[in-house]
Amino acid sequence: MNIAWKEIKKNKVRFLILGSIIFLVSFLTFIISGLANGLSQDNAALIKDLPDGQFYMSTAADETYNLSKIESPIQDNMLNEKKDAVALSIQMGFLNDQNGKQQSVAFVASTDSKLFEHVKDGEVILDRSMKEKGIKVGDVLTNNQFSGKWIVKGFADDKKFSHAPVAFVNIENYKDMYRTDAMQLVFVPGEEKAQAAAGLQAFSKKEFLHTIPSYSAEQMSLNMIVWFLVVISGMLFAIFFYMMNVQKIGLYGILKAIGVKTSTLFKMMWTQMLFITVLALSLSVAFSQGFKMISPDGMPFHLTLETTLQLSVIFLVIGFIGATLSGVQIKKVEPLQAIQQGEV
């Protein structure tokens, strides 16, 4: 006979409350984590969605990409050596639309590569979010530093940098705008460990992300909130299981007196804990994926199933540890205690 199940059936309300707490806390954690990822995506999707690789910038730039200058001979050398390598530059700036309205963008120019949009002289490809601001294919855009004009050629998905939509422009237009011949960065995809090129400093993708102003600070605070939530929920689980166990001390004592094994009591508690937690977490995963679908477009929300499942496993482990720690009482209960305490 499965007494763990019998107890849940008889005390539905108590277990329902426990389940709702686990559901609410994990759901909140998933949502916050979705927002954290969303913001990080909004901040740097352009870089995050690249394959793993190495970024190079000039050592003199002191880890600030827009101060970096890689001279042409060095750049040519690197591009020749690695056929997938690409030289690129990123500059924050403004586009004036046809109504004279300024739109903040991140200009990106690169040598030919599959990794970045290819645009001809006088053309621009924009992140799709610009479409919502009323810009259409064929619109003519200008910039105060640029002598020519751009015609909008099309839109690309999820190209964001430093919270701004990316505007892909031709490398010659870029050089004209910023009065420079040198590109800022060389990106070499797939290269495991960076070898030291003279005067250049190498960054992994993750390291490069952290050179983006605001990225580190933003991610750190959001991740801290997520981990706080995980820790708090862990403690909440433990406290709840502890209280449920304390209520049952008398029962555990009497069960031990009639000969029930301590391990059976632990199994009973684990079964209940697993049942409630798995149920609550599944609901929570389903709800958070549902929320992803109905969340407003403007809301930076990015939550993969993989992330929720990873967090769920962490919740399960924490719940298990919490329940087991609070279950130490079960081991300590003396049958006599319960008998002498009177009616349970």
Added chain:
Amino acid sequence: MSVFTIDEVKKTFTNGEVAEEVLKGVNLSLKEGEITALVGASGSGKSTLLTIAAGLQPASDGKIWFEGQNINLMNQEQIRKIRASKFGFIFQFAHLVPFLTVEEQLTLMLDVSETKLKRQEQQREIDNVLKLVEMDHRKNAYPSSLSGGEKQRVAIARAIIHKPKVLFADEPTASLDSKRSKDVMQLIQRLTKTLNITTLLVTHDEEMLAYADRVIKMSDGLVS
């Protein structure tokens, strides 16, 4: 025939600096099919002796012989096994499992004692015992809906469903009125006789002694 022998059992409780010798060398033999009643003033050590005999706490010294083995030398797991399969317990309160029906209380005890029965036999066994304690009409009830006397009858059913060799009853009627007390004692007497159980009964109610085969007086940590 003596199946259970308590031999020079001593028990000392130490509370900080103070040591109190509650049992001072008790000798007692229990006979099969007999109710041995233990009487004495409150605090004379009756419950202590019963719980030691039942393996619920260890003696400080002495031997407790059951089926040729000294329980006082056994480890926790060995004692648990004996409690589960060979002993039955009735206390002042019924101590039923609040979330199990009357029937399930008995199923649990059969599981715990590892009584291997087929489903049908198990059901028959449970029905029989519930008839014996006249609780068959309430077999699907939960403890919260039973009266004190009914709960105690279910507790008795649980104590004997697995056919224990020894039944330990510590003031089983203390929480009942005198009519119910007599019913419960008659029941214990009947079960002891029909199932040939060895029963150790602790009571301080003189009226209940009428149901005992043997009365042992306990005072100041010794029996006479």
